[in-house]
Amino acid sequence: MSKPDYMKFLSSKMNFVEPSPIREMVSKIAKKSKETAVVSFAAGDPDPDVIPRKLYAELARKIFEDERRSVIYSPTEGLPELREEIAGFMRKYEQVEADPDTIIVTGGGSQAIDLIGKLMLEPGDIVIVENPSYVNTILDWRQYGIKLIGVPMDEHGLKTDVLEETIRRLRSEGKFAKLIYTIPTGQNPSGLTMSMDRRRHLMELASKYDLLIVEDGAYNYLVYEQLNVKPLKSMDEENRVIFVGSFSKVLGTGLRVGWLNLPGELVNLFKAVKGPSDMCPPVPSQFIVLEVLRAGLFEEIRSNAVKSYKEKRDIMLNAIAKHLTGLKHTKPVAGMFIFLWLPNHLDGWRIAEEALEKYSVATIPGAPFFTDGSGKNTLRLNFSMAPLDQIEKGVEKLSKLIK
Amino acid sequence: MSKPDYMKFLSSKMNFVEPSPIREMVSKIAKKSKETAVVSFAAGDPDPDVIPRKLYAELARKIFEDERRSVIYSPTEGLPELREEIAGFMRKYEQVEADPDTIIVTGGGSQAIDLIGKLMLEPGDIVIVENPSYVNTILDWRQYGIKLIGVPMDEHGLKTDVLEETIRRLRSEGKFAKLIYTIPTGQNPSGLTMSMDRRRHLMELASKYDLLIVEDGAYNYLVYEQLNVKPLKSMDEENRVIFVGSFSKVLGTGLRVGWLNLPGELVNLFKAVKGPSDMCPPVPSQFIVLEVLRAGLFEEIRSNAVKSYKEKRDIMLNAIAKHLTGLKHTKPVAGMFIFLWLPNHLDGWRIAEEALEKYSVATIPGAPFFTDGSGKNTLRLNFSMAPLDQIEKGVEKLSKLIK
Numbered sequence: 086m087s088k089p090d091y092m093k094f095l096s097s098k099m100n101f102v103e104p105s106p107i108r109e110m111v112s113k114i115a116k117k118s119k120e121t122a123v124v125s126f127a128a129g130d131p132d133p134d135v136i137p138r139k140l141y142a143e144l145a146r147k148i149f150e151d152e153r154r155s156v157i158y159s160p161t162e163g164l165p166e167l168r169e170e171i172a173g174f175m176r177k178y179e180q181v182e183a184d185p186d187t188i189i190v191t192g193g194g195s196q197a198i199d200l201i202g203k204l205m206l207e208p209g210d211i212v213i214v215e216n217p218s219y220v221n222t223i224l225d226w227r228q229y230g231i232k233l234i235g236v237p238m239d240e241h242g243l244k245t246d247v248l249e250e251t252i253r254r255l256r257s258e259g260k261f262a263k264l265i266y267t268i269p270t271g272q273n274p275s276g277l278t279m280s281m282d283r284r285r286h287l288m289e290l291a292s293k294y295d296l297l298i299v300e301d302g303a304y305n306y307l308v309y310e311q312l313n314v315k316p317l318k319s320m321d322e323e324n325r326v327i328f329v330g331s332f333s334k335v336l337g338t339g340l341r342v343g344w345l346n347l348p349g350e351l352v353n354l355f356k357a358v359k360g361p362s363d364m365c366p367p368v369p370s371q372f373i374v375l376e377v378l379r380a381g382l383f384e385e386i387r388s389n390a391v392k393s394y395k396e397k398r399d400i401m402l403n404a405i406a407k408h409l410t411g412l413k414h415t416k417p418v419a420g421m422f423i424f425l426w427l428p429n430h431l432d433g434w435r436i437a438e439e440a441l442e443k444y445s446v447a448t449i450p451g452a453p454f455f456t457d458g459s460g461k462n463t464l465r466l467n468f469s470m471a472p473l474d475q476i477e478k479g480v481e482k483l484s485k486l487i488k
Numbered sequence: 489m490s491k492p493d494y495m496k497f498l499s500s501k502m503n504f505v506e507p508s509p510i511r512e513m514v515s516k517i518a519k520k521s522k523e524t525a526v527v528s529f530a531a532g533d534p535d536p537d538v539i540p541r542k543l544y545a546e547l548a549r550k551i552f553e554d555e556r557r558s559v560i561y562s563p564t565e566g567l568p569e570l571r572e573e574i575a576g577f578m579r580k581y582e583q584v585e586a587d588p589d590t591i592i593v594t595g596g597g598s599q600a601i602d603l604i605g606k607l608m609l610e611p612g613d614i615v616i617v618e619n620p621s622y623v624n625t626i627l628d629w630r631q632y633g634i635k636l637i638g639v640p641m642d643e644h645g646l647k648t649d650v651l652e653e654t655i656r657r658l659r660s661e662g663k664f665a666k667l668i669y670t671i672p673t674g675q676n677p678s679g680l681t682m683s684m685d686r687r688r689h690l691m692e693l694a695s696k697y698d699l700l701i702v703e704d705g706a707y708n709y710l711v712y713e714q715l716n717v718k719p720l721k722s723m724d725e726e727n728r729v730i731f732v733g734s735f736s737k738v739l740g741t742g743l744r745v746g747w748l749n750l751p752g753e754l755v756n757l758f759k760a761v762k763g764p765s766d767m768c769p770p771v772p773s774q775f776i777v778l779e780v781l782r783a784g785l786f787e788e789i790r791s792n793a794v795k796s797y798k799e800k801r802d803i804m805l806n807a808i809a810k811h812l813t814g815l816k817h818t819k820p821v822a823g824m825f826i827f828l829w830l831p832n833h834l835d836g837w838r839i840a841e842e843a844l845e846k847y848s849v850a851t852i853p854g855a856p857f858f859t860d861g862s863g864k865n866t867l868r869l870n871f872s873m874a875p876l877d878q879i880e881k882g883v884e885k886l887s888k889l890i891k
Contacts, residue, residue, distance in 0.1 A: 087695075087726060088726055088727055089698060089699075089700060089726065089727070089728055091700075091751065091753050091754060094608055094666055094667070094700050095607060095608055095757070096607065096608055096609055096610035096613070096632075097610055098606070098607060098610065099607060099757060102607070102757060102760045102761055103760065104756065104759070104760040104763075105760065105763050105764060108563075108564065108759075108763055111563075112563075115563075128560070128561070129561075130560040130561055131559075131560070133556035133557070133558075133559050133560055134556070136559045138552045138553060138556075138558070138559060139552070139553060141552040141559070141772075142548065142549040142550075142551075142552035142553045143549070145545065145548035145549060145552060145772070146545040146546070146548060146549045147545075148545075149541045149542070149544040149545035149548060150541060150542060150545045153536035153537070153541075154536070154742070155536075155541070155742055156534075156536050156539045156541060156544070156739075156740030156741070156742045156743065157531070157533040157534070157536055157740065157741050157742050158531070158532075158533055158741045158742060159742065160511075160514075160515075160518075161511065192595060192744075192766055192770070193766070193767055195764070195765060195766050195767045196765070196766055199764070199765040199766070203501070203631075204498060204499065204501060204502060204505070205497055205498055205499055206499055207499035207500055207501065210499070220764075221763070221764035221767070222764070223764075224763070224764040225764035225765050228606075228761065228764070228765075229499075263497055264497070292490075295492055296492075297492060297494075297497050323490060323491055323492065324491055324492070325492055336559075337559030337560065338559070338560050338561045338767070339557070339558060339559045339560050339561060339562065339768075339770070339771030339772065340559065340770065340771070340772065341595075341766075341767070341768070341769070341770045341771070348494065350494050351494060353507065354498070354502060354505060356507070356511075357505045357506065357507040357508065358505055358631065360507075360508050360511055360624070360627070361508060361598070361602070361623075361624040361625070361626075361627040361628035361631070362598060362599070362602040362628050362631075363595055363596070363598050363599055363602070363744075364596060364598045364624070364741070364744070365742075365744070366744070367595070367742070367743065367744040367770035367772075367773050368742030368743070368744070369544075369548070369742065369743065369770075369772060369773060369776075370770050370772060370773070373772075
C-alpha cells in the first residue's frame with residue numbers, strides 16, 4: 086500500500102500557478118472576524134445592505150415558482166432573453182450597438198477573463214497591463230505561462246506614450262503583445278480613470294500597431310462625478326476590443342453574472358471553449374438579472390449604490406486628508422478603491438497585518454497588483470463595504486500605525 | 489481602417505477546440521420546439537417538475553432576506569458550512585470519511601472536471617476513458633491537447649482486463665496514462681453500472697500500476713434497484729481517487745453546484761488554480777443547497793426523483809421491447825439514459841435528425857461519445873425529462889423511422 090507521487094500526474098502548468106496573496110490576507114481577515122468586529126477596507130465587494138435583497142427575495146420566489154427553466158441548463162452562452170437585454174444594456178450604458186449574438190453570458194467577469202486566457206494565451210506570450218493591475222487577472226493569465234509587461238499610469242490613467250514606446254521596443258526585438266488589458270474606469274486597484282485623450286490615443290495605437298484590447302468594465306456603473314469619457318468599445322471601429330462586462334459591483338458579486346461582448350469572428354470559438362468547461366452560467370442568477378433588467382430596475386439600484394459609495398468615498402478622502410496628511414493617494418471618480426502610498430520605508434504587508442492584528446482594520450497590500458515587484462509601500466483601501474460611521478475611525482487607527 | 493487578423497491572437501490551443509456536436513443538435517431541438525411540441529429524449533436534465541421549485545422559492549426568499557453573505561463572494565472553495573455538509577454527505581451517500589478541507593465546491597461537476605484538466609493535463613498526455621464516455625469530458629479534456637484511449641464496457645461496466653492490457657501496452661511503449669476517468673454508476677451515455685468485482689479489480693490495478701482515477705459520481709443518487717456496489721472513493725486506501733460530485737441530477741442542473749473530494753496533497757493547488765478563474769461558485773445556489781442539506785430534505789427530493797424516473801425508465805424499456813423488438817439496448821439500474829444500437833446500416837445522426845424533423849422526437853446520436861469513431865449506429869435516449877404519457881408514443885414514432 087503506497088501513496089502516489091502526485092507530482093508525476095500534474096502538468097507543467099503548475100509551474101505557473103501561484104497561490105493568491107490576497108486570498109491569504111482574506112483568510113486572515115475571516116479568522117480575525119470570528120474573534121472580533123473588523124472594519125473592512127479589504128474586499129472588492131459591494132455593501133450587502135445596498136444590494137436590494139428584498140427585491141431579489143421576491144424575484145427569486147416568482148422565478149422558481151413560475152419558470153421551469155430556472156432549475157435546468159441554459160445554453161452555454163446564456164438565456165437568449167438575457168443576451169437580448171444585455172445588448173440593450175450595452176446600447177444604454179456603453180454606447181455600443183451590440184448584436185445579441187456577440188454576447189456570451191459568463192460566471193462573472195472572472196470567467197470571461199479566464200476564457201480569454203484559455204483560448205488566446207500560451208507560454209511565452211506577452212500581455213501588457215496597467216501597472217498596477219487587477220491581481221486576479223494577473224494570477225489567472227500567468228497560469229497560461231505568459232509574460233506580463235506593466236505600463237505605468239498617472240492621474241489621467243494609462244500612460245499611452247509609454248505604451249507606444251513599449252510596443253516599439255517589442256517590435257524591434259521581433260516580439261508582439263497578444264493583448265492590452267485595461268480597466269479604464271475606476272481601475273482596480275488604483276481607482277484611476279483614463280482620460281478621453283488617452284482613450285483616443287489608445288485606440289489610435291491599436292489601429293496603428295495592430296493590437297487587440299481587453300476592456301474590463303467592472304466599475305463602469307459606479308461613477309461619482311460627471312465624466313467626459315467614452316467606453317473604448319464604443320470607439321471600436323476596427324473591432325479590436327473585447328469587452329468584459331459585469332453586474333457584480335452593482336447587483337452583487339455572489340450572483341456570478343457577467344458577459345463578454347466579442348468581435349463576431351470569435352463568438353463560436355469562445356462558445357466551443359466554454360461549453361464543456363461549465364455547461365452554462367448559474368441559471369437562477371441569470372433569471373434574477375434578467376428580471377431586474379426587464380423591469381427597468383437596474384438604474385435605481387445603481388443610483389442608490391452610487392449615492393451610498395460616493396458618500397463613503399468622501400468620508401474616506403476627508404479622513405485621509407485629516408489623519409494621513411501628506412501621504413500620496415488617488416482621488417477616485419469611479420469604482421471602489423483608494424490607492425495609498427505609505428512613506429517609502431514602510432512595507433504594505435506589515436502595515437496591513439499589524440492593522441488587522443492590533444486595530445482590527447482590514448486592508449489589502451498593494452504589492453501583489455504590481456507586475457514588476459514595485460509598490461511595496463502601497464495599500465488598497467475599499468470604501469464600499471465598511472459602514473458609514475466606521476470609516477473615519479478605521480482610517481484614524483491606520484494612521485496611528487503609519488506615524 | 490482595417491480589421492485585425494484574429495488568428496494571430498489565438499493560442500495553439502484552438503487546434504484542439506471542437507464545437508460540441510451535441511450542442512448543435514440541442515440548438516436544432518430548441519428551434520424545433522419553438523415551432524411545435526417536441527418529445528425530448530435528448531437532454532441530460534432532470535424533470536423540472538420533479539425538482540421542488542416551491543421549496544426553492546421559499547428557501548431563496550429567506551436566504552436573500554436574512555443572509556447578507558448571499559450576494560457577495562464566498563471563498564473560492566465554497567461556503568465553509570456547505571463544505572462541512574458535503575463532508576457529512578460523503579459519509580452518508582458515499583461511505584467516505586471526508587475531511588471538509590478536502591472538499592472544494594465547484595460550478596457543477598463540469599467545472600470540477602475542467603479544473604482537473606487545467607491543472608493536470610497537457611498536450612501529449614494520455615487519458616483512459618470508458619468507450620463510450622461523457623461527451624463534455626471528452627471535448628473539455630481534448631482542449632488540453634490530450635490523447636484519449638477508450639476501453640470497452642460490457643453489462644458489468646468497464647472491462648478491466650482490457651484496461652490492464654492497455655496499461656501494459658502503454659508501459660511497453662514507455663508511456664503512461666495520466667488519468668483513468670470513469671462514471672461507474674449509471675454511466676453517461678451508456679446507462680451501465682460497474683459491478684463490484686470490476687470495481688475491486690480497477691482499484692487493484694490502480695495500486696499495481698500506480699494510476700490516478702477520476703470517479704465521476706454524477707448519477708450516484710439516481711439508483712433504481714438494490715445495488716451491491718461501493719463507490720471507488722470508499723475503497724481508496726492509497727488516495728488514488730479524485731471524486732467529482734454533483735447535486736445537478738437531483739437538485740437541478742441550473743443551480744451549478746458540484747464538488748471535488750481531493751487527495752489532501754492536491755487541495756491547495758486546486759484552490760490556487762480555481763481562485764482567479766472564477767472567484768467562487770454562485771452564492772445563492774450554494775445557500776439553497778446548504779439549506780436543503782441542513783434541513784435533511786435531500787433524501788426526500790432524491791427518493792421522489794428516483795420514483796418518478798424509475799417509472800419512466802420502465803415505460804421506456806417496455807416501449808422499446810414492444811416497438812423496437814430485437815434491437816440491442818442497455819437496461820440501466822441507475823442514471824438517466826438508455827443506450828440503443830440501431831441496425832448496423834443505420835446512421836444515428838440521420839435518425840436523430842429525421843426523428844426531430846418528421847416526428848418531433850428529440851434524441852442524441854451516440855457517435856460523439858465514442859473515442860474511436862465507432863458507434864455510428866447508436867442513439868442515447870434520456871428517460872427523465874419527457875412527460876410520462878409521451879414516452880411510449882415517442883418510442884413508437886422512433887420505431888417507424890428505424891423499420
